[in-house]
Amino acid sequence: MQSTAKKKILVFIDWYLPGYKAGGPVRSMANMTGHLSGEFDFYIVTRNNEYGETAPYTDTIADSWNDLMPGVKVWYCSEGKASLTVWKHLIKTTSSDVVYINGVYSPKFSLLPLIAARLRRFKHVIVAPRGMLAGSAINVKKGKKQLFLKAAQWLRLYKNVQWHVTNQAEAEQVRQQIDPQAQTTIANNLPRKVTTPFTPVVKAEGTVRLCLPARVAPEKNTLYAIQCLKDLPGSIQVELDLYGQIYNQAYWQECLAEIELLPANITVKHKGFIQPEEIPATIKEYHALFLPTRGENFGHVILESFMAGRPVLISDQTPWRSLKEKKAGWDLPLEEIQQFSAVINELATMNQSTFDQWCQGAWQMGQESANDVALLDQYRKLFGVKLVF
Template sequence: MKTILSVIDWYLPGYRAGGTLKAFANQVAQLEGTFRFKIITRDTDYCETIPYDNVTSDAWNQIAPNAEAYYISAGKLSVSEMIKLFKKTAFDAVYIHGIYSFYFSVLPVVLAKRKGTPRIVITAHGMLGEHALKVKSSRKKVFLKLAGLLGLYKGVIFHAANEAEATDIKKSVGKNARVMIAEELPMKIELETWSKKNKSAGALSIASVARISPEKNTLFALEVLSRCTTGNIVYDIFGPVYDQDYWKQCLAVIERMPAGVKVTYKGSLPGNLVLDELRSYHLMFMPTTGENFGHTILESFMAATPVLISDKTPWLLPEKKQSGWALPLDDKDEFENIISKLTLMNGEEYNHYSLGAHNKAVEFMADQSVLQQNIKLFEDE
């Protein structure tokens, strides 16, 4: 069985890094019996400084039947430590997460090439998408230019989650970049049998599970809700505050919400609790500016909770399927109309959409071709 050395800034038992961490954790679980993973990561969660209390830092930890993780402490993280780990660890291929992190994205490419690794795969996790490149754009452009001049990505394979991301990668790295498409995998669980949700006409509960940031468009969501005057709406926000200035703008909108809209910030939600939490809501609302996949969207379907999202994700939501709505961000009125429409629905009307969301998850999780795509990422050709 092949061993894949994977390098990622944050991994389990962390959860604050969101989709990047979740995507890889799902992949490791789904590929049990096919590949072994050795994972080099930090011993702290995203935006945290206190090490995990249930792992041994600066040592290999068995964390799954097919996975070991080396949790590097802040004091040990260095070029020399990474050189030592690459030199002493036996592996058949390298899987690098992200683009800009020096220790976990850039240096590993150099070290893998130095060791003569036959297969180096980089997954950008949407970091080369147009929406992502707008954040700190000058620095990113300089880095990508230097990477091109130095041939950093010569001979590597880029993993794209879909055709759109493949196009983004070629635009940023070069038209000759080698890209393989493998959709992201769902959690390795059995879906529960669908059952009706309680819903009264005139009441709606909404959840958002995403970091508070311009990319996730939290402010837009709040602005839409500030225009909703139909019925009683509960909007609970889960996720780390990524940008304090941006959060202040959000708080200003929260202060002027209509009497019928109650907004509560719930803090970060551990990844293993997201699915159960989403089951208790009528709608998941995330008008993101761009996603290369959107794990929270899939988990919402798995929770039989329809979604209201932007059209900047890979998820197509035709009305006839009744699983949710994917709307253009320049049509704030339509976002408001959908929320008002849902608020007024009774249980019988609403449960058509709950069942539609469940069916969307069943359809996606039954597609075995996605698993085969992920296996091919690491196979010899």
């Protein structure tokens, strides 16, 4: 059991609810508050606009605390209002016990809060890298990021900071990129609080319906996913539906060119964007999730698929490993594209009975993750709550 004192957590994050387009970090924070807002008071500081947009939200009060739900207040910062002075003021007036910073590269919502906490001699600062120290993430705008990381090391910017990492690999990334002696605490990302009952789906031999609910982007390997389909046998029918934002039109044109080359028995469609709360029900309409991603710190949509009772076909660049042993899916090396094609063919030729076993395996994995009491205790320890058993 945790102590009865309700601590205050001041969170800085670039985007938060009602936004959703920033993906994983928003979902991670929403899940955290969903599970723990009864035990902690969360004060979340974020932008007053959606990711990729400049127009402010229409249903928020800017530059003031908004009551989002019991235990969660949100400060929606107007464009141009973020400053050291404001952040120092919020740290002081909230009387928070913890300053929790999401990410490392954002000047306004990662760097400024860290400096503000330093100037106020704040002791308990937690930084969550959110996968931003992985090699695949650093390689995007590589020069700027490497320069920043070297400066952070030289200035000892993260001295005495506690790092919230989701697995041992991320802890190693922090020690490699920031400080060999960095203090890290492992607490994997929390799932959605609500679980869903197992729902079967009809599976005819020779056909398979796949979905890829992620933005159309090189990081998610959309083009690779399409290329996995081109050499499948003509005896099977395969549908792949893409759900996600298209930010890079040049990349999407490459995808369209590959789609044009696919044989008649393979269909790929872009179905637009769906709201996060629609993802579980959408996944249930398909036979499997297909996400040959180049790298995920967690992969919320993968867990959503497990919770929906659908197996996944993913790369080995996520924390979800050894899935075949649990009959929950497949995690394959990207260097072996023919292995992805082989599994798609295997899925297509499965009969209902065999397929149901894989769905049950996925659902069981989702249930275990969604009801992990020990994981909640890891968060309590992260925030400095002494547990009494």
